[in-house]
Amino acid sequence: MDHGVHKRILIVEDEASIREMIAFALRKAGMDAMQAADARAAQLAIAEQVPDLILLDWMLPGTSGLELARRLRKEELSREIPIIMLTARGEEMDRVNGLEAGVDDYVVKPFSTRELIARIKAVLRRSQGDDGSGMVELGRLRIDGPAHRVFAGDEAVPIGPTEYRLLYFFMTHPERVYSRTQLLDHVWGGSVYVEERTVDVHIRRLRKTLEPWKLEDMVQTVRGTGYRFSLSA
């Protein structure tokens, strides 16, 4: 389901101009756009390559969007794919039907691309480990947001405030390098000024707290760039 950095979005919309507009916006946002003009084409596209999310126009020639959504929910291959419905104003009342069909969100036309992208990201976020419970799990590490606790396996890991925030950030943004400045922005908050090297020290402290569980290798140095949190050594 995950294809590196780029998320694959399937646009199912009969009007070519709208399709193109959306596709353009998606690409600009760093996503891959697939297109289909009707239900038939959509199913073929999915069979060929499963997308991470489907944008589905309410009104389609032939099989309606709602009907297609229902159908997709029934098939094993497409059951888990989040769907965002594109509805025109006045069709909102049918939300209930859409929900019944398992649609994840609605965007009402006309919409700004900014809003659309935001919604897509929100839905994608939810459909990945972030189930809303505030729990994040990565390898043997587990972080319980509500309880403000970290577990390695099922043992509690004693950890201080800043280390906790740093680890939390890393766990929610793994497999990616962050510069010291970026880490300061995200973990410390942009308003405070501290030396960049301070990050090093906290990285050190984080490693040390993970040491008893041999997890210190998850915090990795990328020389000349910054740090990365990763499963693989």
Next chain:
Amino acid sequence: MDHGVHKRILIVEDEASIREMIAFALRKAGMDAMQAADARAAQLAIAEQVPDLILLDWMLPGTSGLELARRLRKEELSREIPIIMLTARGEEMDRVNGLEAGVDDYVVKPFSTRELIARIKAVLRRSQGDDGSGMVELGRLRIDGPAHRVFAGDEAVPIGPTEYRLLYFFMTHPERVYSRTQLLDHVWGGSVYVEERTVDVHIRRLRKTLEPWKLEDMVQTVRGTGYRFSLSA
């Protein structure tokens, strides 16, 4: 508060279509849905029939959701009812403010009904070591609501009124951090103004109360955040 199988959920939301949508989803999930369009209607509905949980829109005409939440926390009748806030696409500021108001959880719009139901169940489960009889048990600690008594193993624990309420709240909301403000809201009720530090003192007294049974470690400090009640050290 327990009405057989069906949990009673009160939806407070001004927009009828959203209200209906949620109500539909709730019923499909086997819950009873009550509805209210504003704070006034909500209070009337609660007075008539106390729900098991309240879904509260952040933006309401007249009295805001936040304000209503505070008010509900002040009244004896509604103090114990878990609240889930429905907030618009706001940032963490909403989150913080909401949690400070003694809200149990919040869900950001737009949300999928799947997510909403999951959260509701999570919150209901959490505030329900209570099996309906008013008995709560956690580790060697047992609390008898109707009798207003606490037992460690089978010995009775002498405990004062405030300590009792604090412990009761902790027992029904374990494994989760609460700020001093949150504890004040939930245990003291929002209507009285007391210093935040007072919480520290009662934490201390509660710990001392539990000491003879070596249970004082269940009350845990989370530096910079608040306190947590937990089984594991």
Next chain:
DNA sequence: CACTAATGTTACGCGTCGATGACACCCATG
């Protein structure tokens, strides 16, 4: 292989936060 920049590591002082004990007040109860 030597040199240098980047990172690792340790130590230390300071500030913040929490723990604790003392105290005054309130209210119920005898």
Next chain:
DNA sequence: CATGGGTGTCATCGACGCGTAACATTAGTG
């Protein structure tokens, strides 16, 4: 009216965590 338990507030003390600098080590570079 007196007594005592219960509660909120305050001042103090101590522990903890944080940021910084100083020193050690490593990894690129020519």
